[in-house]
Amino acid sequence: MLVLLDRDGVINHDRPDSIKNPDEFIMIDGSAKAVARLNAARHQVALVTNQSIIGRGTIDGSMLDRIHEKMTAALAREGAFIDRIYVCPDAPWEATERRKPGPGMLFEALSDFSASAAQTPFVGDSITDMQAAMKAGCPRILVRTGKGADVQASGKLNDVLPVKIHEDLADAITVLLGDSA
Ligand SMILES: [Mg+2]
Known part of the structure; x- marks a missing residue:
């Protein structure tokens, strides 16, 4: 199985002003072990992350x-690795289909790994993650870390159901591995 993961708010703690340097990149407890x-x-693991901080300059x-x-080193300390990282640098005002909620990066990953969308869950913390996953046909898992708890409370998930909700990546992976066993 291929598993798609958002980065900020799933693997590492998000910041309102984005992650601008390695010092600001702090892993969420248990995320490396989950990977x-x-x-x-x-299972194969791909990261699918919007980084408009690049497009904004x-x-x-x-x-x-x-x-x-820094992320790779933190993962390696727990014996974890990510098979491929997909980054969309687009600024919001010049967004292509690669920028979530567009499904472009998800389609790239599905193609690169020869994976079927229906068998490829996407784990994210934003409504845009869930929207991108729905457009690509991928099962949707929301974690309550990052923006997830606010998204859950917002009612916005009604448009992207079904969505499974878990406390964090560690919980989500426990259930995923149980389901696929
Ligand atoms: Mg996120």
Whole structure:
């Protein structure tokens, strides 16, 4: 199985002003171990992340690489790795279909991994994650970390049902692995 994960608010703590450097990238407790459990079960894991901070000119691609080096190191300490990272740098005012809620990056991942959408869950914390997953035909899982609890309370999920809701990535992966066993 391929599992698609959002980054900010799922793997690491989100910030209202975005993650601008490695110091601001702080892992959510248990997220690395959760990815390690997917790896150990031989599932593939891809990250699907909007980083309009690049399109806005706040950081460049080399800074994003440094941030992701910190993430990769934090994952590796728990024996975890991510198979591929999809980044959309688009600013909101020049968004392509790759920028969530567009499904472009999800379609790229499904194609690259030869995965079927219906078998490829997307785990995210934003309504735009759920919208992108619905457009791509992927099962939707909302975590209550990041923006997730607010999204759950907002009523916006009514347009993207069914959505499974879990406390955090660790809980979501426990249930996913149980379901697929
Ligand atoms: Mg997020």
